[in-house]
Amino acid sequence: MATLNSTLTLSSSDLTSDNLAFSTATTFSGSHTTGLSRANLTSVSKVTKLSVLDGDADVADASTVEGQYIDITDNHGLKKRYVFTTADGSGAADGTIIVSNTDIGSTATPASNLIGGICVNITNGDQQRDILEQLRTVINHANGHNGSITAAAVASEADGPQSCTMTNPVVGESGVFHVDAKNSTWIHVDNTGDAAATNSQQNHQLISDKNAYADPAVLYVRNTSAYHSSNNIVYLYYDNHGAEDVLEIRGGQFTYMPVITTNNIWAYTSTADTVVEFMVVGTDA
């Protein structure tokens, strides 16, 4: 076991009549650490939304999207792969669960990574907005997330990015879902990271991985920005069912605290491009 020494010193010459000169130290035995890491936080919200790049852009040939997919995971860990099939071919209808001989449009032998996916059946000439709207109905479908996610209707067709917002219909439960826009293959997903783009837990920074450490573990986090009362705030939340924020760390502030390892800790920010510094020390889970 390695030894981690930590000291907190509080000092002031004018807070109290006597000088405040307080120092406390402790040691912590740990064998594993993330090391001291820094991450640039870009997501400014816990609202989950899936965006397309250009709502009124035609997809003249739907077969160009055939077999592409996007993965969405709800707050209970239920992951669904939504796969595009082509109506102009003989692709399976909306909500169909793909099996080894499901026709996805040009073939009835879908790739193995599509099996188990849920069909979103699109047509030549659909706009990106239309495809997103169709996808959102399949998310709400009995074979989709079937109510664990409420995917809201997409606004009428418009130029530029358009999005579908997803919420949790259960009061008190988190609407922070995971939209895997990075590893999914759907080419129209707006994954640019700007304000109009797709946003989900994937855009947050994992600070403490529940699978990495056993209890007890300790966490150090520092906001490297200059202090500001409302900008560049780092928010930390546990991904339990509520996913409520537990800490707000403003510029220059730091925390040193114990953490439980039954949930992950994630970070997002009030202002894009806020750099957070963090380290977890514990023992191997």
Next chain:
Amino acid sequence: MATTTATLGITSADLTPGMSLGISANTFLYQTGTTTGLELLDMGVGQLTEASGADALAEALGTADTANYIYLCNNSTDVEHYISVTIHATLIGTLGSEEWMWIPWNMGDGDAEIEIQAEPNGTIPYEYAIFKSTHTLPAAT
């Protein structure tokens, strides 16, 4: 305005292979905005027992989105004694014997009450300090 400085030092000679670890961070305890000088300090010591269940270390009374800080230390020397620390029903961690924590705290948020609970049996001495921007008196009963 008072000027209070918090400094955190973290060191280890053997946690990271091939190099020693040395982190030093310090901050002025600003009031909301960049005015140096939190002027309200609440500090003391107490004892927790498991039988008392969860107690509120501090009520979340005050103005929302203000700068506040909490220091809490488990002063027990019994390694079986730890303190569960909760923010609004979210268990954030367990503070082992002779361990301390330091967090910024948005106390004005109604969901921000800090709760502490002794685990398991026994009496656990603790000490705490809360640096605050504002103070709201509890309503008279």
